[in-house]
Amino acid sequence: MPVAAIFLPLLGAFIAGFFGRIIGDRGAQLTTCTALVVSAILGVILFFEVAVGGHDQSVRLWTWIDTGDLQVDWALRFDTLSAVMVAVVTVVSAMVHIYSVGYMAHDPGVPRFMSYLSLFTFFMLMLVTADNFVQLFFGWEGVGLCSYLLVGFWYDRPTANAAAIKAFVVNRIGDFGFALGIFAVYEIFGSLQFDTVFQAAPDVAHNTIPFFGHEVDALTLSCILLFVGAMGKSAQIGLHTWLPDAMEGPTPVSALIHAATMVTAGVFMVARFSPLFEYAPVALGVVCVIGATTAIFAASVGMAQNDIKKVIAYSTCSQLGYMFFAAGVSAYSAGIFHLMTHAFFKALLFLAAGSVIHALAGEQDMRKMGGLWRHIPWTYALMWIGSLSLAGIGIPGVFGFSGFYSKDVIVEAAWAAGTGVGLYAYCIGVAAAFLTAFYSWRLIFLTFHGTPRASAETMHHVHESPWVMIGPLLVLGTGAIFAGIFGFHLFVGEGRAEFWRDSILVLPGHDTIEGAHHVPFLVSIAPLVAGLIGILVAYYAYIARPEFPGLVVARFRALYLFLLNKWYFDELYDLLIVRPAMALGFGLWKKGDGAVIDGLGPDGISARTLDMSVLTSRLQTGYLYHYAFAMLIGVVVLVTWYLLRLAG
Numbered sequence: 001m002p003v004a005a006i007f008l009p010l011l012g013a014f015i016a017g018f019f020g021r022i023i024g025d026r027g028a029q030l031t032t033c034t035a036l037v038v039s040a041i042l043g044v045i046l047f048f049e050v051a052v053g054g055h056d057q058s059v060r061l062w063t064w065i066d067t068g069d070l071q072v073d074w075a076l077r078f079d080t081l082s083a084v085m086v087a088v089v090t091v092v093s094a095m096v097h098i099y100s101v102g103y104m105a106h107d108p109g110v111p112r113f114m115s116y117l118s119l120f121t122f123f124m125l126m127l128v129t130a131d132n133f134v135q136l137f138f139g140w141e142g143v144g145l146c147s148y149l150l151v152g153f154w155y156d157r158p159t160a161n162a163a164a165i166k167a168f169v170v171n172r173i174g175d176f177g178f179a180l181g182i183f184a185v186y187e188i189f190g191s192l193q194f195d196t197v198f199q200a201a202p203d204v205a206h207n208t209i210p211f212f213g214h215e216v217d218a219l220t221l222s223c224i225l226l227f228v229g230a231m232g233k234s235a236q237i238g239l240h241t242w243l244p245d246a247m248e249g250p251t252p253v254s255a256l257i258h259a260a261t262m263v264t265a266g267v268f269m270v271a272r273f274s275p276l277f278e279y280a281p282v283a284l285g286v287v288c289v290i291g292a293t294t295a296i297f298a299a300s301v302g303m304a305q306n307d308i309k310k311v312i313a314y315s316t317c318s319q320l321g322y323m324f325f326a327a328g329v330s331a332y333s334a335g336i337f338h339l340m341t342h343a344f345f346k347a348l349l350f351l352a353a354g355s356v357i358h359a360l361a362g363e364q365d366m367r368k369m370g371g372l373w374r375h376i377p378w379t380y381a382l383m384w385i386g387s388l389s390l391a392g393i394g395i396p397g398v399f400g401f402s403g404f405y406s407k408d409v410i411v412e413a414a415w416a417a418g419t420g421v422g423l424y425a426y427c428i429g430v431a432a433a434f435l436t437a438f439y440s441w442r443l444i445f446l447t448f449h450g451t452p453r454a455s456a457e458t459m460h461h462v463h464e465s466p467w468v469m470i471g472p473l474l475v476l477g478t479g480a481i482f483a484g485i486f487g488f489h490l491f492v493g494e495g496r497a498e499f500w501r502d503s504i505l506v507l508p509g510h511d512t513i514e515g516a517h518h519v520p521f522l523v524s525i526a527p528l529v530a531g532l533i534g535i536l537v538a539y540y541a542y543i544a545r546p547e548f549p550g551l552v553v554a555r556f557r558a559l560y561l562f563l564l565n566k567w568y569f570d571e572l573y574d575l576l577i578v579r580p581a582m583a584l585g586f587g588l589w590k591k592g593d594g595a596v597i598d599g600l601g602p603d604g605i606s607a608r609t610l611d612m613s614v615l616t617s618r619l620q621t622g623y624l625y626h627y628a629f630a631m632l633i634g635v636v637v638l639v640t641w642y643l644l645r646l647a648g
Contacts (some may be wrong), residue, residue, distance in 0.1 A: 002059055006616035009121040010116040011035055012036065016118065017112065029114055032097055032114040034515050036093055037097075043089070043091065044090075044091065054501065055232065057078045061076070064134070072132050074135060077130065079501070082273060086128060088563075090125070097114070099473070104250060113153060120143060120146035123143045123146055127143065132193045133197075134192055134375040137179070143261055147257060147262050148168045151248060151249040163245035163516065171242065173239060174233060177227075178229020178232075182226075185197060198275035198505070201219065202491040204219065205279040209221060220283050226276075231290065233269075234264070235265060235316075236266070237294040244310045247310055252351070254312075254635065258346050260343050265587070267324065270287060270335075274504050284327075285421045287325070287328035291322070292325040292414075294321035295321030295432040296431055296432050296435070298321065299431075301314050302315055302435070304564040308366050312349050314429035316342075322335075322411075322429060325425040326414070328425065329421070330506050330510040331492075334491070334492050335410065340483060341479075341487070343479075344483050345403060347476050348382060348389075348476040349383065352386060354472070355473070359462045359464070368445060369453060370452050371450060373450070386476075389404070392407040392433060392436075392531055396524075401481045403480075406491075408527050412517075412523065415519050426523075433526075434534040438537055442542055446545055450542070496513065
């Protein structure tokens with residue numbers, strides 16, 4: 001059963017990809033959707049058997065690498081952390097597959113699309129069930145490959161091609177750091193098997209390793225390099241620039257990347273390597289600061305975006321920041337808890353946004369929407385559910401949406417850490433909660449309320465999505481409502497120790513989750529209050545006084561442009577990296593390769609040979625008197641030479 005849950009998506013991808021022309025669109029959809037639904041059912045069963053039932057297991061398939069001291073098995077590791085991820089990935093992916101049947105119904109490349117989706121899911125499953133660093137790297141690079149294929153799926157669009165290349169290149173930067181981290185781990189431990197490395201971590205906790213001529217803490221260096229990989233995959237500040245551009249792909253791709261695959265890989269990786277990070281407090285501090293900074297950066301940018309998908313994309317970036325700063329204060333289980341709830345409500349939000357785009361015949365600019373709630377009531381209601389969960393709205397002690405339980409415990413854990421970086425993360429978390437609620441209801445009010453801003457012809461054709469698209473939204477909406485309250489006890493409540501067992505390590509004195517349950521009431525209620533204030537401000541700005549945003553933009557235009565242009569990261573990278581690299585490359589091409597290498601090498605030799613041949617050809621005139629004259633000159637030269645020899 002565990003093996004089937006992992007390899008069924010690969011089987012579906014193989015059939016749809018290689019036999020799509022034979023089985024057709026319907027055949028490809030049926031094959032991949034069936035494989036994913038069965039995989040999701042097995043994934044849920046596996047969750048209850050392994051995580052809840054406590055029956056950890058490892059399935060060794062074969063020996064992959066056996067050379068010298070390096071031996072790597074291909075094995076599937078099923079502990080609580082893996083079981084949670086398998087269940088989340090397969091369930092969300094199954095819903096995305098079914099939704100795609102309706103969303104991509106008229107696309108000419110349906111078999112290819114469904115194959116890519118299933119392959120994406122398989123690589124993510126390989127990543128989360130990896131038993132060693134090399135196998136994890138295989139899944140890590142696999143999801144990067146599939147993201148390139150899916151973001152650039154509409155390859156006839158230059159913007160999609162550019163976005164796919166950008167995602168691929170930026171992730172290569174992060175993956176270079178990740179690969180260096182793996183090399184460092186092998187240098188330190190002499191093994192790449194998780195169990196071997198984790199067991200030996202306490203013994204090398206204070207060892208040093210040479211790095212650029214300096215002796216640095218071995219585990220700190222390794223963990224920071226590994227985290228660089230997570231920054232690329234999970235779009236943390238500095239390596240985040242690919243994420244908004246990735247919206248050029250079809251909406252189901254956005255949902256899968258942001259909810260269950262790709263960007264969640266970094267959070268999973270840090271939690272998986274908790275036995276290393278726990279002995280590297282400096283690295284944990286870096287994770288916390290980067291995560292918190294990303295949370296506020298992305299939330300601030302999301303306020304000013306007008307593309308409905310980009311608003312949700314920056315929301316993902318911000319929520320990933322929450323997950324990382326949870327890991328940075330040793331609240332790994334809270335980060336994974338938020339990853340799980342976030343998968344439901346973020347997939348719901350993306351697919352609901354896809355439903356809006358579908359209703360408006362491809363329109364994504366919220367400034368051209370408005371007044372849609374009566375036309376697409378199911379989508380409207382589900383968008384509210386997703387937004388309430390994202391904003392973490394609930395009634396303490398009574399009931400809350402999923403994000404209410406998972407996000408609040410992260411913020412409380414940051415306070416309970418009692419450190420400078422923990423306090424920084426707490427303050428940022430509360431501020432980001434306000435911004436999150438504001439941009440979420442800005443999206444709702446601009447999209448669904450007010451006077452319709454689309455053309456009369458467009459509004460005439462607005463219609464609710466078919467049930468093949470609404471059905472998956474209902475499943476995800478159920479998760480967005482109830483996943484938090486049902487998972488709280490196991491993930492971060494009193495049952496967490498028995499639930500997580502050895503899959504996550506938290507050293508004595510680092511248990512911020514326990515401290516989170518005992519923070520002052522005002523500390524715990526602050527994120528909820530900030531969220532409610534954010535909703536009220538959005539209502540005032542976009543419903544009560546719709547002219548108010550224009551006045552603010554006019555008054556603070558520089559700040560607005562700063563946020564609209566995403567803190568000018570793209571422009572800064574273009575100035576500091578892209579243009580100098582282009583100038584250097586152009587110079588080496590024209591001056592180095594063209595003038596020097598080719599000029600003195602192949603091109604130069606061939607040019608001189610041509611010149612000599614031209615000169616030589618001029619001797620072959622075809623006139624008899626020229627040849628006679630040449631012969632006479634030759635006779636004179638020979639006679640002269642002979643006479644000179646006799647005289648000597």
